[in-house]
Amino acid sequence: MEIIIRDYTGSFAENKDVAKELREGKIIPANDSGEIITLNFTGIDSSTQSFIHALISEIFQINGEKCLDMFIFKNCNKAVKSLIGTVINYSLE
Amino acid sequence: MGHLYIPNSISLRNFDNLFQNNDFDFSDKKIDISFHDSYVAMAPIGLAFYAAIGDLIRINKIENKATLNFNIRSIPYLQRMGLFSSMGFTNPVKTSEHEATGRFIPLTKIRSSNELTQFIKEIDPILHTTINNSRAIKHVFSEILRNVIEHADSSRGANVCATYNKKRKKISIGISDVGRGLMNHLQMNHDVNSDKEAIKLALTPGISGVTNRIGGDSENAGAGLFFTKCIAQSTNNHFLIYSGNTYFKLRYSKKKPIVQFNPNPFDDFCTIKENLPYFPGTLVGIDINISDDQAFNNLIENIGNAYRLSVKKSQKDFYKRIKFS
8 A cells, every 4th residue: 555645744744633644544454454555755845753753653663673564665855764764763662 | 900011122042031020910900011112122932922921811801001112113023023913902003014025924823733734834935945944944833833732722822933034044933822831731641740840841752741651652752842952952052941930941052062962851051940920821932043954864863863762762773674765
């Protein structure tokens, strides 16, 4: 499953309500059924730590390191990569 | 009758001027407002504070009157920034209104998540910033204003304004609300008995008001204010937060650039003042001058590492195993 983040957030991904909807409505169900999830950040100039946290932190906390093989982060710029790396690093023990 | 005196100058550097001859006691529902007689210089922190006073005036139906010397040269600036209207007064002088583009964001109300999203979309054209050099600014606006929307329980939303100093390439931001304040919010899940303790917890990485779990919950990492403070710290700027009867002000030394982010904010080079006049909500002020893309990327990495080490106590780095394509 692929989610084009920009379709939901515009170029600055910061709306945590949207992140929660994506997490609960798409990411968790796809993860539960064992699908590889591609989060496509094409057209995202930047984001916030809170948005990325609300999007993926819970699922990495619950499922641990195996999530690293279940997620692909596509077309992230350096700022977004930094935020994703930061959130995954603190979410995994 | 309560009295509110608006002094000659208010900024993050000289924030204590705010308390000159003021106790913010409006319990008799009447308030007499007076301005410094010759000049009033006011940075966004001051504008946001008086907008919050305007909210209190409306909420508590306080009868107010003001005395103003119409010869004060900064009246057009204060008026354009929305000071008088936010306090419930008609604008004192007739001016031709300049477009905000490139210089400032006047006092603006943000009451919902969608209003915040719209506000952030308009920042680049207003402040003449580019997508690459406004990342830190947008990050700060989003984190602080979402805190207000989600946690402050403020019936009048948030007040926000900003100014841009082109010469110093510095953006000054002020954000306020008259919600329940940090202590009341944090008491929901933490044992906290003073405004000073509440401010300390609010700035500590991994502490969120919505849970007692270190590291927060699925929607709150307890990192927003910590990231914001670190952004100011790393660019050698001031950051201030005032709630209840206490404020915390991050100071900086031009000679000693900050190299580490302390999990305990009271270990920072800072000033903490207690027993101040009681402010029921929360006021935040920050100056930022990040203009370089790489600086922001490194900054987020460094702040993120500080957060991880203080919350998880782990040195493990998973970055290389993340699948970026």
